[in-house]
Amino acid sequence: MSNYPFSYKLSWLPRFLKPSLAGDAQDFAPMAGTLMDPPPKQAVRLVFVGDISAVANRGAPDCAPEVKALLGAADLVIGNCESPVVDRPSAVLGTKLGTHHAMSELFLAEALAAAGIAREKLVLSLANNHVFDQGVAGFDxxxxxxxxxxxxTVGLAANGPVVPVQVGPLDIGFAAFTLWRNVDENLFAGRVSMDSDEVRRRRDGVDLLCAVPHWDWEFRHFPRAETRALARRLVGQGVGLIAGHHAHVVQPVERIDGTIVAYGLGDFLGTALARQPWPGRIGGILVVDVSADGGSRGAVASYRLHPFMRLRAGDHERLVPVEALVGQMRGKAEGRLRAIFPASSSEGGVAA
Structure with missing residues (x-):
C-alpha cells in the first residue's frame, strides 16, 4: 500500500492536467547565481537532470546539440532512475497503461548515448516510488x-546513507532517499533508503555532501512548507547541495546558508503519460561548478538552471532548449518560467 494521503490521490489527475502555480517566486533565488567571485582556479562540474523513464519514449530521444554539449561537458551527471530496468515487465497491464514504469537495458543505453551522457560519468538514484513497479525481482x-x-547507483540501503564518488580531484558524497512509495513499506526496508534522518554530517574524506531526495508533491511548481523545512534540516546536517525529484514539473531554487536547493528538475525523459500537457514538458538541467581550490575546496562556486522542452516526435521525444523554441510555445514556456523564478533569472537558457 502506498503512503500518499487520500486527498493527494484525488488531486493527482487535476494537477496532472493543470500543474499548480500556487506560490510566490520572490520567495526564492534566481535561476542562475555566482557564489564565488572571482571564480576558483580549478573546479569540477556537476550536472543534475530530472526523472528518467521510457513511458513517453518507445525509441531513444532526439537531443538538440546544445543539450548534448551541456551534458557532455559534465564531470559527473546525476539523475533519478524512475523506471525499473527489465527485459520483460511483470506488471504487464499496468506497464501498458503507464501506471507501472519499465524500460529495457537497451533503451537506457541508447537514450544515454543520444543525450551524450557517458555511462562512466553517470550516477542514478534508485530511491523513488516506482522502484518496485516490477516487483522485487524487477528491483534486483x-x-x-x-x-x-x-x-x-545511490539510494540503496546496502550502500549506506552516503555514497562517496570521486569526481576529478574531489570526493563528493551523495545521499539519496525517497519520502514516497507505491507499495508496502516492507518491500523498501533493507533495500531502498526512505529515512532522511540518516543523512548526517560526514566531512571525513568528503569534500561536498549532496542530497538527492525524492520528495514534495507532484505537479506543483512550488514546494510545500514541509519540503522547505526538510531542506533546512538537511542543510543543518551538513548538506551543501540539494537536487530534488518527484514533482515532474520544474520547481524553484533556494539558497539556504550557502547551500543551493533545486527543489525539482521536472522530467528529463517523460514519466507520466506520452501525451502530457505542456507545462509538464518543461524540464531543467542544473549545472553546478564546485571549487577544487585549497581554501574553498568543496564549496559551490556557481549554479545555473537550463530549461528545456520535451516535444513529441512520433514514438519518442525531442529535447530542445526553451530559447530555441519558436512561436506560441516559446512564449508559453517563458511565461511559465517567469512565474516560477524571480525576474532577474530571465537569462537562464541552455548554453554549453
Missing amino acids: ETVGALQRLGIR
Missing part, C-alpha cells in the same frame, strides 16, 4: 542491469 534486475552498464 534493475540493480544488475545498471551494474552491467557501468552506472553507479
